[in-house]
C-alpha cells in the first residue's frame with residue numbers, strides 16, 4: 001500500500017510546510033490537551049501565539065493585514081495538523097477562520113473589512129457565527145429572530161441565538177435573522193456583522209458540553225437592539241446565501257479536521273497494538289486487528305484525497321455544488337466516529353480511562369456528526385437533490401474518474417426506490433429514510449470517484465462500503481412505530497418514569513449580589 005502524495009504542487013506548499021513543522025514543534029512544547037479540557041479553555045499563551053503567527057486569520061490577504069494568506073489547500077492542511085494535536089483547539093481555530101472571519105472576508109464592505117480584518121488576522125479579536133436558535137437547529141429556516149428595518153436604514157434586532165461557538169469571546173459576530181420591512185412584512189433573511197459592544201446585545205449562558213470543552217458555546221440575546229445600517233453584510237436580502245456559503249466553508253473545515261483526527265486515532269491504535277500482547281500474540285499481528293486498522297487507515301487516506309480534491313478546486317476558482325461540501329462533512333464525521341469507536345475497542349480498558357487521549361478525542365469527535373448540519377439532515381439534503389435530478393452534482397461526479405459508472409450505479413438505486421412510489425409522487429411524500437439512504441449513496445459515489453485512481457486496497461475498502469449501502473437500500477423495509485406517547489407509556493411500564501429528585505449541589509442565596 002502506497003501513501004498517495006497529496007497537496008504537493010500547491011503554490012504555497014513551502015509556506016504551509018514550514019507552518020506545519022512549526023505547529024508540531026509548538027504543540028510538543030506548549031500544548032496540553034488534558035488541561036485545555038479540564039480548565040474548559042484554550043490557554044491565553046496559545047491564543048496569543050497562534051494570533052501572532054497569523055493562524056487565527058490564516059486566509060486573510062496581506063492587504064487586510066493577513067500574515068499567512070494561505071490557500072484553501074494550505075488552510076485544510078493546517079486544520080488537519082491541528083486536529084492531530086487537539087480537536088477542541090482545531091474547533092477554536094476553525095470557527096474563528098471559517099465561520100467567523102469568512103463572511104467578512106467574502107461579503108464585508110471596505111469599511112467592515114478595514115474595521116475588523118486586520119484585528120482578526122493578528123488574533124487581536126475573535127469572530128463568531130450565530131444562526132442556530134431554540135426552534136431552529138437542523139432546520140435553520142424555522143428561525144424567529146427578526147431584524148426589522150427602520151425608516152433611517154438601521155435595523156431593530158430581537159431574538160435569541162443558541163450554541164454560538166466563540167460568541168462570548170468574540171469582537172464581531174455574524175448573525176443571520178429574518179429580514180422584515182418597516183411594515184413587518186418578511187423580506188427573506190439578512191446577515192449582520194455585529195460588534196461586541198452593540199447595545200441591546202447580551203451574551204448569554206454557556207452550554208456545558210460533552211466535549212470541545214476548551215471552546216465556548218453560548219446563547220446570545222437581542223433585545224430590540226438597534227443595529228446600524230453599516231453592519232449589514234452584502235445585500236440586506238442575502239442572509240441565507242451568506243449563511244450557506246459560511247456553512248459550506250465550515251463543512252470543508254470540519255472534513256479537514258476529521259481527517260487529522262482519524263490519523264491521530266490510527267496512530268493511537270498502531271502504538272498500542274504494536275506493544276500490547278494478547279492471547280494470540282502481539283495485538284497488532286492479530287488478523288482482526290489488522291482488518292480494523294486497515295479500515296481506519298483507508299478512511300484517513302480517502303478523506304485526505306476528498307479534502308484535497310475540494311481545496312484544489314477552490315484554489316483554482318472552480319465552483320463546486322454545495323452538495324460536495326455536505327458530502328465531505330457527512331462522510332468525514334461518520335468515518336471519524338467509526339474510527340474512534342474502533343480505537344476505543346482496540347485500546348481496551350485503557351481507551352476508556354479518562355487519562356488516555358482517546359477518551360477526550362472521542363468526546364470532542366462526537367459533535368462533528370451534529371454541528372454544521374447533522375448527518376441525517378445532510379443525507380436527506382443530498383437525497384432530495386438526487387431525487388430531483390441531481391444536477392449539478394451528477395455532472396461534477398460524471399467528470400471524476402469512473403464517474404459514468406458511478407452515475408449509473410446511483411440511477412439503479414434511484415430506480416429501485418422510485419418503483420415504490422407512484423410516478424407523480426411529490427418530494428414531500430417521499431420517505432425521509434429513502435432520501436437519507438440515497439443521499440448517503442451520493443456521498444459515497446463522490447468518494448468513489450475520488451479514490452478511483454487509488455491503489456487496489458483503497459478501492460477495495462470503498463467497494464465494501466458501497467456494496468453494503470446497496471444491500472441496505474435493496475433490503476430496506478418500512479417500520480411503523482406506535483404514537484410517541486404510547487411508546488413512552490410502554491417504556492415506563494418496564495422501567496418507570498425516573499426523574500431523580502434527590503438534592504444536588506447547593507445554590508447560594510442571592511445575598512452575595514448587589
Ligand SMILES: Cc1cc2nc3c(=O)[nH]c(=O)nc-3n(C[C@H](O)[C@H](O)[C@H](O)COP(=O)(O)OP(=O)(O)OC[C@H]3O[C@@H](n4cnc5c(N)ncnc54)[C@H](O)[C@@H]3O)c2cc1C
Nearest residue numbers: 129130131132137138163164165371372373374376377380
Ligand atoms: C458544540 C456545538 C457548537 C455549535 N456551534 C454553532 C455555531 O457556532 N453557530 C451556530 O449557529 N450553531 C452552532 N451549533 C448548533 C448546531 O449547528 C446545531 O446543534 C445543529 O444544527 C443541530 O440542531 P439541533 O441541535 O437543534 O438539532 P435538532 O434540530 O433538534 O435535530 C435533532 C436530530 O434530528 C435528526 N434530524 C434532523 N433533521 C432530520 C431530517 N431531515 N431527517 C432525519 N433526521 C433528522 C438529526 O439526527 C438531528 O441530530 C453548535 C452546536 C454544538 C453542540
